[in-house]
Amino acid sequence: MHLEVERLCKLKADGTFLFRDVSLSLKDKEILAISGPSGSGKSTLLKCIAQLTLYEEGIIYLNRKSPEDYGIPNWRTRVMYVPQRAPVMPGSPMEFYQKMLSFKHQRSRNCHVDPIEISQQDESWDKEWNQLSGGEIQRISLAIALSCKPDALLLDEPTSALDPDTCLLVEESLKEYACILVTHNPEQERRIATNSFMLRHHVDTEDNADVSIDN
Numbered sequence: 203m204h205l206e207v208e209r210l211c212k213l214k215a216d217g218t219f220l221f222r223d224v225s226l227s228l229k230d231k232e233i234l235a236i237s238g239p240s241g242s243g244k245s246t247l248l249k250c251i252a253q254l255t256l257y258e259e260g261i262i263y264l265n266r267k268s269p270e271d272y273g274i275p276n277w278r279t280r281v282m283y284v285p286q287r288a289p290v291m292p293g294s295p296m297e298f299y300q301k302m303l304s305f306k307h308q309r310s311r312n313c314h315v316d317p318i319e320i321s322q323q324d325e326s327w328d329k330e331w332n333q334l335s336g337g338e339i340q341r342i343s344l345a346i347a348l349s350c351k352p353d354a355l356l357l358d359e360p361t362s363a364l365d366p367d368t369c370l371l372v373e374e375s376l377k378e379y380a381c382i383l384v385t386h387n388p389e390q391e392r393r394i395a396t397n398s399f400m401l402r403h404h405v406d407t408e409d410n411a412d413v414s415i416d417n
């Protein structure tokens with residue numbers, strides 16, 4: 203697996219750069235940590251890579267194929283974004299998971315593992331989403347994503363609502379995957395990141411690239 207991002211640029215609504223010329227590379231079992239101040243564009247960067255948000259310039263490849271080569275729905279099952287907070291949804295996590303499995307692009311991948319086993323919390327799966335704690339929602343959302351075995355996981359502060367012990371458990375489980383992970387926790391970055399960068403507020407001077415990481 204090789205995910206490559208080359209010179210990705212994203213403009214804000216006012217026409218100035220949110221970030222400019224971000225380049226990065228991710229391979230199997232690597233964890234790339236992204237830190238940086240609030241509003242510097244970390245979540246937006248992940249959403250651009252997942253093809254959930256448009257960007258102005260740049261190219262993204264998975265195994266040398268573009269999102270268009272895969273088709274966007276297929277790309278999103280392979281390069282999967284997990285938001286910091288799951289949107290409020292009706293029903294239970296199990297209903298959500300069953301529905302997700304019925305989507306053509308998930309069905310065709312046919313490589314799911316049991317998310318209940320991954321989450322190690324049987325009792326939460328049949329409750330309504332709105333009866334779960336922030337930490338329970340975070341663990342279940344991550345377990346659903348891991349169970350789909352995406353090629354790359356794009357994780358937006360995946361442990362921000364977890365207690366320290368659960369956080370360490372989740373970190374251990376991530377080491378098997380290729381992840382780009384947004385974190386505000388320098389200790390977490392030290393514990394699990396194989397590579398890292400800080401996204402700062404963009405200063406618009408000539409040829410001012412924000413990040414370039416090449417493995």
Ligand SMILES: Nc1ncnc2c1ncn2[C@@H]1O[C@H](COP(=O)(O)OP(=O)(O)OP(=O)(O)O)[C@@H](O)[C@H]1O
Binds near residue numbers: 215240
């Ligand atoms: N699709 C979009 N197009 C243009 N600008 C956007 C888009 N989505 C978000 N933004 C703007 O980009 C800025 C950065 O938002 P983003 O959520 O990416 O920051 P962040 O670094 O993840 O912040 P935090 O650490 O607080 O979560 C915000 O000002 C937001 O309004």
